[in-house]
Amino acid sequence: MDLAASFAGSFLSQLQSPTLAFLMGGMLLAATGSKLAIPDAIYRFIVFVLLMGIGLHGGMEIREANLAALALPALLAAIVGCLSVLIGVLTLARLPGIRREDALATSGLFGAVSASTLAAAMIVLEEQGMVFEAWAPALYPFMDIPALVLAIVLAGLHAHKANGHDGQVRVGRIIADSLRGSALSALLLGLLIGLLARPERVYEEFYSPLFRGLLSVLLLIMGMEAWTRLAELRRVAHWYMLYAIAAPITHGLMGFGFGWIAHEAVGLSPGGVVILAVIAASNSDISGPPTLRAGIPGANPSAYIGASTSLGTPIAIAVGIPLFIALAGLVFGP
Amino acid sequence: MDLAASFAGSFLSQLQSPTLAFLMGGMLLAATGSKLAIPDAIYRFIVFVLLMGIGLHGGMEIREANLAALALPALLAAIVGCLSVLIGVLTLARLPGIRREDALATSGLFGAVSASTLAAAMIVLEEQGMVFEAWAPALYPFMDIPALVLAIVLAGLHAHKANGHDGQVRVGRIIADSLRGSALSALLLGLLIGLLARPERVYEEFYSPLFRGLLSVLLLIMGMEAWTRLAELRRVAHWYMLYAIAAPITHGLMGFGFGWIAHEAVGLSPGGVVILAVIAASNSDISGPPTLRAGIPGANPSAYIGASTSLGTPIAIAVGIPLFIALAGLVFGP
Amino acid sequence: MDLAASFAGSFLSQLQSPTLAFLMGGMLLAATGSKLAIPDAIYRFIVFVLLMGIGLHGGMEIREANLAALALPALLAAIVGCLSVLIGVLTLARLPGIRREDALATSGLFGAVSASTLAAAMIVLEEQGMVFEAWAPALYPFMDIPALVLAIVLAGLHAHKANGHDGQVRVGRIIADSLRGSALSALLLGLLIGLLARPERVYEEFYSPLFRGLLSVLLLIMGMEAWTRLAELRRVAHWYMLYAIAAPITHGLMGFGFGWIAHEAVGLSPGGVVILAVIAASNSDISGPPTLRAGIPGANPSAYIGASTSLGTPIAIAVGIPLFIALAGLVFGP
Amino acid sequence: MFHTATKITIIAERLLQDGIISIVEAAGAKGYTIVDGSGKGEHFVRPAERAAVVSAFSIIRIEVIVNDAEQARDIARDIAGRFFKQYSGIVYLSEIEVLRPERF
């Protein structure tokens, strides 16, 4: 009852939050055939600034952080990522009419992490006055990479069984490929600079003040993309729609549970638990697709990209974020 | 005498205003063959940020506004837009050597509204400490769309008479086309988000502080475009030059007169009257041309775009804005 | 001893400075094959904002400056630019296996000025609390253009001797070409607007606050470019590497010496001396290459661009800036 | 293994993109490729690089490959007839060789 009320309240206030408003605004623009288009160059610059900002902030905080406190959440993040993929193997892949490669690629994408969803969660948590460890967003790669690697390795094993291809040798390359993606590169370089240099001023004068505004533009883009890719999604089996709705919530709840363990064991803050839940709920929109395209060439991008951008991301942002915040209020007290 | 002095003073101070300086700077760059070019992606992003900002601000204010106060100015804006087109039909279209389609397209463009001129007026009014209703810029579509629709419908009737085409059926499509243009889409979505969500922080941290600076870049672009398109304008009849100089002033004075009526009737502020005059004086540079190109395919873009960007917009900004501010000082007192 | 300690201290603190960190971060990204790429449109916009900002600030200050104080440093800057080219002619051009055109183009580039190095120096000086005349960055064209002109004229004379081409007539065109380049255009227009209009607010609200952050992105780009062009550099004679390391330091020390003269003669501030040294040490990355390409078509761009972007600029920023600041501390007292 | 096919190239204003694509698809072509450009012809100079204040007028170049030369001629005629009396644009055909003709 409490949860329902708290969730309803959080959800309604979220509807008024500009975060969600811009996401839905993007859908509205695409749905009404607006000619407004945010240029690709701007999109790529926004992703860079957001992730460099997250990285710098994280890096500056890790300097003072107790690294032991980081180790367990990182391990748990990796476990959540892998479990998310396995859930997909056990559910989506078994449904009728679903090709195994498509299911694996989709599970990999939903096990991986979305930078835009993460950034949205950070802003919403800040608006709600809910504190989290500045290094918590740095859990991103610890969940993202294992999920992608596992999905691609499983697909390789499957191809191996099916037609004698060798599916094992390229784990190192998949990891390197993920780390080289534009989003993770920016995050990791930011961490490094935050850790080793003194970027306080440039962070406070540039990366931090632009964060909220650039995020609003990014969410508008994600909204437009979501609507546009719906057509793609409609072309594939309806099961993908179901999966795309259920997976973010399931993965997020699982992430929340593991976060709770970290809370008890090493004192991860309630905000940190929400961050873990949100990255679990999120699905990769920037680095995942090209890595999967290269790693599971047989999979149909209409299936996994359609499911992820047109339903997965909106659900993770619009339902996931308020749900986990409400849950944290319920579990850890206000 | 007073007007002349006040106008001269306002005009001279305007020459020192960065608004005009960047416009003229752009012309200077183009005239001297500078290789400086603001990339198209930046241009489109600037237009988005400015119009989203105007929309958000307007939307947040309309929440508290008395909607009745808005209705009359909106109606008057529509009348001014239509009258502007009709003036073109009665003057430009009757001049020797002017094709009717070209005259109609040009009149439509000069009846419609320019986002860059509007933004420039907002900054100049702010610098002069002249207050206006935050919803006043939202009068934009009420003038823009009727002007474009009327011009296209008249061109259709003309084509109908000339060769039996059907010129009436597409009014709905023209309106939809206008609303879908990138500038109006951003403005309207901003209004909606401002009205329904709580975008105060993102507006104050991002859209508002960037406004002045991005406008300076936009005016630089408009200046470069103005100079470059002069060559285009030289290729068409000289009457277009005359029209491009006279129409902004005439339409602006008409807008001022109707604004005065709204001032007496529903208390539109002097700043609001100036906004109405400026949007009347302005001519569409973003959404108008493609709508007209689609709606009046027979018209020569060199004529209407040349007239509008190379003379109309500079005149509206450099002469129109200070003139209407000076006039407001004279009419409504300082 | 003092110098060594002060330099070591300044250099170590510089390593922690975000300025250098972003430059080296860019190299790291390129070296590890990251797919992160800052779009070209963003790069060009950043250069515009930085140079417009430098120009506006310079122009606003020149309004109050004693123009006589400016004349001598400007003259000295021109002499330093020409001497830098002549040093190249006497050293690089005489080395075995070096084509004269290539040597001249390279000397021209290293005699000319880099906008990114200049901007980096301004931020580092500010961080160190070292004041400089706001017009000092406006010395840029006074050194840049003479260096490029001299190199191209010498190459023309050489071609003339070699095969009877006429090498003299185009000095005016080279100057005009340089002034029209995107970087110098923005700087000069900024100066003009700063001088004649009142851009204080737009400077303080937009160009100034974005300076540090956009510079960090620019340095990241320069770092990526440096690493990528190393391959180019390896294809040409090894002497270019030696020259690219030695020239920035040599030219910078020469610039420092001439700055000292200006300090004694007209009271150029220690910070101003450092600026003069840094622009002497820097080598043109934006406007120089196309001007040289057009002016010395026979020269191989792999030689001069490789030498300049992959070694010259990193050396000027990472070694030059801290060296000249330390030297200023030693010479002029803290 | 290689088969003769015909490539239709259409250079037109961006404004016309949707209209051209629907003719192409209605005629049964299985794909197309679009590239952005700039250019000059009878009408208007269309600048590249710098901000295109009027971007609906910018130029696109559409390539469509079909197996059958007659089908290609029909598509070209259709597009020219429908659009290029009033709007800017050109269309031309070239003969090419493709692999896997069943894809076109």
Added chain:
Amino acid sequence: MFHTATKITIIAERLLQDGIISIVEAAGAKGYTIVDGSGKGEHFVRPAERAAVVSAFSIIRIEVIVNDAEQARDIARDIAGRFFKQYSGIVYLSEIEVLRPERF
């Protein structure tokens, strides 16, 4: 002064760029030109202009000119065989005339 040569045009996902280039270079071609595009074929719609959230899937158009028609056919077959069973893409050949054949 003019000599017949063959132009290979490859339209493929950006993802494949490095792989295609290495086949082209290994086959001894002396150069190539790449242009960005967008398009539609059997698989996926690839939008131009607006933010390409998934830009690895965007389309590029690679042109390679070689003197020898047989060499061109081999390159085309190689690329199609290696990539275009699993990934999106097409390849075609056209006959052209060049100056300075020693450059190709």
Added chain:
Amino acid sequence: MFHTATKITIIAERLLQDGIISIVEAAGAKGYTIVDGSGKGEHFVRPAERAAVVSAFSIIRIEVIVNDAEQARDIARDIAGRFFKQYSGIVYLSEIEVLRPERF
């Protein structure tokens, strides 16, 4: 209704654009289309996508259609003679079919 024409394609550094266009226009061609690209040939690698710190060196691809094959050859020879000894670039011709030959 269809007529044979010749297409001249020039791939060159952006730096040369104005010079090439003036030769093309002086030779009486009625239009041209330009597309941005990147590439590799004898000289320099020209990256696409990422910031082109030295953008004057980036590659453009110019297409010019003329009716007369001899005129096309002359234009190609002129451009190659004037520019491609010192600067990077190639030029080639292909035969095409156009509608409305009076436009070219």
